[in-house]
Amino acid sequence: MNQDQVAFLPFHAINQFMVDEYRETVIRFVLKNADSLSSGRRNSLYGLLKKNISVQGFRNGMQAPLPLKVKSAANIFERKAEFTAQVLQAWSELKPELRQKVSDLLKSRGWEFIPADADRAKLPGFLPDWVKGETYDTLEESFRSMFPGENFESDDLRLMVVWLSGRLPFGMGEDEPEA
Numbered sequence: 001m002n003q004d005q006v007a008f009l010p011f012h013a014i015n016q017f018m019v020d021e022y023r024e025t026v027i028r029f030v031l032k033n034a035d036s037l038s039s040g041r042r043n044s045l046y047g048l049l050k051k052n053i054s055v056q057g058f059r060n061g062m063q064a065p066l067p068l069k070v071k072s073a074a075n076i077f078e079r080k081a082e083f084t085a086q087v088l089q090a091w092s093e094l095k096p097e098l099r100q101k102v103s104d105l106l107k108s109r110g111w112e113f114i115p116a117d118a119d120r121a122k123l124p125g126f127l128p129d130w131v132k133g134e135t136y137d138t139l140e141e142s143f144r145s146m147f148p149g150e151n152f153e154s155d156d157l158r159l160m161v162v163w164l165s166g167r168l169p170f171g172m173g174e175d176e177p178e179a
Contacts, residue, residue, distance in 0.1 A: 008125035009168060010081035011088070017162070017169060020074070022155050027073045030090045031066060041090055044121075048083045052076045085121035088163050092120075095160065098152050102160040105143050109134070113165050126168045135172055136161075 015023065034042050046062070053061030053076065055068045062069070076083045092099050103116035111131055114120070136158050143157060144150070162168060 007128060008123075009128050010125045011084040012078060012081045013126060013168060014084065014088070014162065015078050018159075022159075023077060024070050024074050025155075026091050026159070027077060027087060028066065028070045030087050030094065031069060031073065033094050034090070036094060037090055038093075041086070041093060045086045045090055048080070048086055049073060049076070052080060052083065081125065082121075085123075088159075089119060089121040092160065092163050095156065098156060098160050099164065101143070101147055101150065101152075102157065102164055105139065105146055106161065106165060108146065109139075109142065111165055116164055120163060120166060123166060126162075127166055128168055128170050130167055130169045130172045131165075132171075136169070 018026075030045070034045060037045070049069075050060075050062055053064075053069065053072045055061040055064040055072050058064045058068075061072055064072070073083075073087075077087055099116050103113075106113060109131075136154075139161055140154060140157055143152075
């Protein structure tokens, strides 16, 4: 690979960094609030879901109760990069206040990323390199200092950092090697 090429990891690689319960929480939130999404986002999400969902006892998995749809969708999220991207983009669109505050945080810390409202689902995946010297703890501490009184969940804050930055936390907290 020459220096002008960038390696991307598929979006579903994020599953290495998510616990099952949180993955299902994100999916449940998106499916529960899908009516609040733009029609284009909702149609993209539902189209992928209809194509891939399988719920035992239902010919049409979309007719299944929400808990069963969430379980099936979690399996799709783990295997299909396109579905993972649509869910995460929908999730970020449903959390505009957090998205803007995390964008402000990352800008204040000198991170480079595309605009917060850009459709990241169109990207090829995540960058595998994390910003040197940054950890979830330092980012959260900085966030809490910048926005005192905000009560966003740590997991939501971390996921928004990953999604907006387009980076998976490989090598998180590692400093430059000494010469």
